[in-house]
Amino acid sequence: MTETATKSALLRVERLHGWYGESHVLHGVDFEVNTGEVVTLLGRNGAGKTSTLLAIMGMLPRREGSVRFGETETIAMQSRHIARLGIAICPEERGIFSSLNVDENLMLPPRIADGGLSVERIFDLFPNLKERRRSQGTKLSGGEQQMLAIARILRTGSRLLLLDEPTEGLAPVIVQHIGRTIQKLKKEGFTIVLVEQNFRFAASVADRHYVVEQGRVIDMIQNADLDANTGKLQAYLGV
Amino acid sequence: MFELLGISPQVLLGQLLLGLINGSFYAVLSLGLAVIFGLLNIINFAHGALYMAGAFVAWMLLHYLGIGYWPSLILAPLIVGAFGIVLERTMLSRLYHLDHLYGLLLTFGLALIIQGLFRHYYGVSGLPYRIPDILSGGHNLGFMFLPNYRAWVVVASVLVCFGTWFTIEKTRLGAYLRAATENPALVSAFGINVPLLIMLTYGFGVALAGFAGVLAAPIYSVNPNMGADLIIVVFAVVVIGGMGSILGAIVTGYMLGIIEGLTRVFYPEGSAVVIFVIMAIVLLIKPEGLFGRTA
Secondary structure (H helix, E strand, O other): OOOOOOOOEEEEEEEEEEEEOOEEEEEEEEEEEEOOOEEEEEOOOOOOHHHHHHHHOOOOOEEEEEEEEOOEEOOOOOHHHHHHHOEEEEOOOOOOOOOOEHHHHHHOOOOOOOOOOOHHHHHHHOHHHHHOOOOEHHHOOHHHHHHHHHHHHHOOOOOEEEEEOOOOOOOHHHHHHHHHHHHHHHHOOOEEEEEEOOHHHHHHHOOEEEEEEOOEEEEEEEHHHOHHHHHHHHHHHOO | OOOOOOOOHHHHHHHHHHHHHHHHHHHHHHHHHHHHHHHHOOOOOOHHHHHHHHHHHHHHHHHHHOOOHHHHHHHHHHHHHHHHHHHHHHOHHHOOOOOHHHHHHHHHHHHHHHHHHHHHHHOOOOEOOOOOHHHOOEEEOOOOEEEHHHHHHHHHHHHHHHHHHHHHHHOHHHHHHHHHHHOHHHHHHOOOOHHHHHHHHHHHHHHHHHHHHHHHOOOOOEOOOHHHHHHHHHHHHHHHHOOOOHHHHHHHHHHHHHHHHHHHHHOHHHOOOHHHHHHHHHHHHOOOOOOOOOO
16 A cells, blocks of 8 residues: 555554454554545445544454554553543444434533533534434434434544445435535544445545455545546446 | 122222232233333343342342342342343343344243242242331221231332332433434434443343332232242233233233222133133234334
């Protein structure tokens, strides 16, 4: 892979292996994310993108290699301790709790550091949620659930956000809203790792793209060079 | 009207009160079971034994240490809860990834051991526990005589049930519990200590059983089988209410106590089985229980 090693890497993943039971799904993932960057993991279904996020968060049953957040090696840590360092995940299935209303879902993740967004600011970004504060979490539309899943990790003070396919199955107008939101979050200084299938969406928000295949990162493309690499990328993604 | 049926209002109201008192125990015990099942996925068969242990701890506190009813009402549940936490840490926590059946077998075995120990040391004849002075006697309400202690049992159980329901449904801690019941992995990934939540939940659930035991001590004699007799009915209550439903456990507990009492008036022969008949009907018509969520 292309070297972009810098001193300011916030997240540095090296030789990351991961397993679900007997099934070996990550075969040595290497990539880095610098502070303030938005980076995507692109790849086909089953390439290991979601597993990579889960492994970073400590949510895979077994993982080996190295995941450093700032100066801290997290490979042996449990997910709740990793979360306390300032990493938060918005999972692919969104993980909205049906026995909690919107407010309770929003307030669930504990504050782990100063500097998270205020509830007012969150409702600025997602005005729909404000009107539905008392609704049961899973009574929201798919788009609103996705917004809630993103919104609740913005409060916590986490600086690294792992977003797993936030646009999956959503209407174009909502995809645009989420795209604008990610751009605003980048301006606020959040660092974001985004898993995407939709590479046009990825291109509209990200600085760099890592291509994942068979549990490895096989290439890195700067967003600025994307046009020159469209053919290559389409071959990778099989579109 | 009652006279027409050959039933005096005294008998009817007396049995209603008795039913309400039994219902109070059903409610507190099935609530503890529901809380434990919700978060731990464990069917706590040791619940009856821990209820009995609560009554015995109160008796021991009084006879060995001279500690009376009111402090025991707090201390005995704490002691039983602490014992439960030891069980959870040393044994139950190893079973969470296995089928329900293993937790059931383990807790059933624990129940037999606990009951056996008390039977060995204290026999089966039962030990008396005096009603606290302030609650002895009763009031004549005109239509019936209401013993003060029995009124207190109903009030105390309602307060405890309401407090538990409120904590689980309306507070931040309760939101953690509900969320951890749905998706413990994600709740952990938000930085919440789920194993600690589980441990405290089990401790709290069995402390409720201990509390019910202390409440029961002055009414039923304190004896090693008191839990085993009750727990079968309580499991029927949980099944009728719906496994894991907090409100279902509470409402069904009181309701079935009252139905049992009424059956004793109108068809005494049926009073021992009425709850199980209702359970069979509910399982046929609504297998997830009256308040259960379809999984």
